[in-house]
Amino acid sequence: MRTLLRLARALAWLTAVLLIAVGVGGVATAATPVPDEQHRPELYARAEAALAPGLAAITIDLEALQVQAERLATTSRRALVDLAARDAEAVSGDLDAGDAIVLEVGTLATRVDAALRRLPYGVASDRLGPRMQARLVAVVDAVDAVRPLAGDWGRLSGAAVPAISITSHLEQHDVTAFEATQEGAAGRYAAALERLTGATAELDAAQVIRDRLAQSVDTSTLDAWIERNRTYDAALVRLYTALEVSPDNATPEILAAFAEVEAAQKLLPPDTRALIVIIGDLAQGGLNQAAIAVEEARGALTAAVAAVH
Structure with missing residues (x-):
C-alpha cells in the first residue's frame, strides 16, 4: 500500500514539473520575436x-x-x-x-x-x-x-529688365539733352529743338515703365527725376524757340525763358547717384527677393x- 502511495506522489510531482516546463517554454517562445524584415536587414538586401x-x-x-x-x-x-x-x-x-x-x-x-x-x-x-x-x-x-x-x-528677370530699361532711358535722355544744349550754344536752334524731341521721347519711355511698376515699388525718386528733367527740357524748348525767332535780340521772351532754364537747372540732380537710389527702389519690387x-x-x-x- 505504501509503495502505491509513493508511486502516486512521484507521478503527481513529475506531472507538475512537466506542466511548469511547458509553461516556461511557452513564455520563452512568446518573448522571442519572430524574424521579420524589420529585424533582419539581410531580408531586404535583395530589394535594395x-x-x-x-x-x-x-x-x-x-x-x-x-x-x-x-x-x-x-x-x-x-x-x-x-x-x-x-x-x-x-x-x-x-x-x-x-x-x-x-x-x-x-x-x-x-x-x-x-x-x-x-x-x-x-x-x-x-x-x-x-x-x-x-x-x-x-x-x-x-x-x-x-x-x-x-x-x-x-x-528676378522680370524685375531686372524694367530696372535696366528705365535707367537706360534716363541716361540716354541726359546724353541727348546735353547734345541739345551744345547745338543751342552753337546757334543751331532747330537742331537743338530736334534733340530735345528725342530727349522727351526717352522720358516718355521711362514713364511708361514707371506706370507699370507703380503698384509694386516705390517710384517717388524716379518721379522726381522725371518731373525735374521734364521741367528743364520744357524751359530749353521755350528758350530755343524764342531764339530761333529772334536770334540777334534779347527779347523779353528770351530773357524769361533763360531765367526758367537757370531755375530748372538748379533743381537737377548734380550727378548719377540718384540713379543708384532708383535702382534700389526698383529692386525692392522683387529683384532682391x-x-x-x-x-x-x-x-x-x-x-x-x-x-x-
Missing part, C-alpha cells in the same frame, strides 16, 4: 540591390543638378552687381545665361523624377530598410527643391543631395 543601378544613375543627375543650381545662384548675384553698376549689356548677358541654366535644370529635374518612378520599389515600400527609404525621400526632396527655380528666376529665393532653393538642393549619398 535591385535599386542600386537606378539610384546610381539618379545620383549622377542630382550632382549635375546641384552644379546648375550653383551656377544659377552665382548668375543671380552677378546680375544684381551689374544692375547696380548700370551695365545694361552685362545684365542682358546675365539674364540670357540664367535662362539657359533654368532650361537645363528643368531637363535634369524631369529626368530624375522619371527615373525615380521607374525604380522597382518606392519610398514607402516595406521591402526597403529605413536608410534606403530615407535616401529615396532625399531624392524626392531634391526634385522638390528645384521646382521653384524657374519661377524664382523669372521674377527673387535672388534670395534662388539661394534658398540651392541650399535645400545641396542638403538633399548630401542625404542621398
Whole structure:
C-alpha cells in the first residue's frame, strides 16, 4: 500500500514539473520575436540591390543638378552687381545665361523624377530598410527643391529688365539733352529743338515703365527725376524757340525763358547717384527677393543631395 502511495506522489510531482516546463517554454517562445524584415536587414538586401543601378544613375543627375543650381545662384548675384553698376549689356548677358541654366535644370529635374518612378520599389515600400527609404525621400526632396527655380528666376528677370530699361532711358535722355544744349550754344536752334524731341521721347519711355511698376515699388525718386528733367527740357524748348525767332535780340521772351532754364537747372540732380537710389527702389519690387529665393532653393538642393549619398 505504501509503495502505491509513493508511486502516486512521484507521478503527481513529475506531472507538475512537466506542466511548469511547458509553461516556461511557452513564455520563452512568446518573448522571442519572430524574424521579420524589420529585424533582419539581410531580408531586404535583395530589394535594395535591385535599386542600386537606378539610384546610381539618379545620383549622377542630382550632382549635375546641384552644379546648375550653383551656377544659377552665382548668375543671380552677378546680375544684381551689374544692375547696380548700370551695365545694361552685362545684365542682358546675365539674364540670357540664367535662362539657359533654368532650361537645363528643368531637363535634369524631369529626368530624375522619371527615373525615380521607374525604380522597382518606392519610398514607402516595406521591402526597403529605413536608410534606403530615407535616401529615396532625399531624392524626392531634391526634385522638390528645384521646382521653384524657374519661377524664382523669372521674377528676378522680370524685375531686372524694367530696372535696366528705365535707367537706360534716363541716361540716354541726359546724353541727348546735353547734345541739345551744345547745338543751342552753337546757334543751331532747330537742331537743338530736334534733340530735345528725342530727349522727351526717352522720358516718355521711362514713364511708361514707371506706370507699370507703380503698384509694386516705390517710384517717388524716379518721379522726381522725371518731373525735374521734364521741367528743364520744357524751359530749353521755350528758350530755343524764342531764339530761333529772334536770334540777334534779347527779347523779353528770351530773357524769361533763360531765367526758367537757370531755375530748372538748379533743381537737377548734380550727378548719377540718384540713379543708384532708383535702382534700389526698383529692386525692392522683387529683384532682391527673387535672388534670395534662388539661394534658398540651392541650399535645400545641396542638403538633399548630401542625404542621398
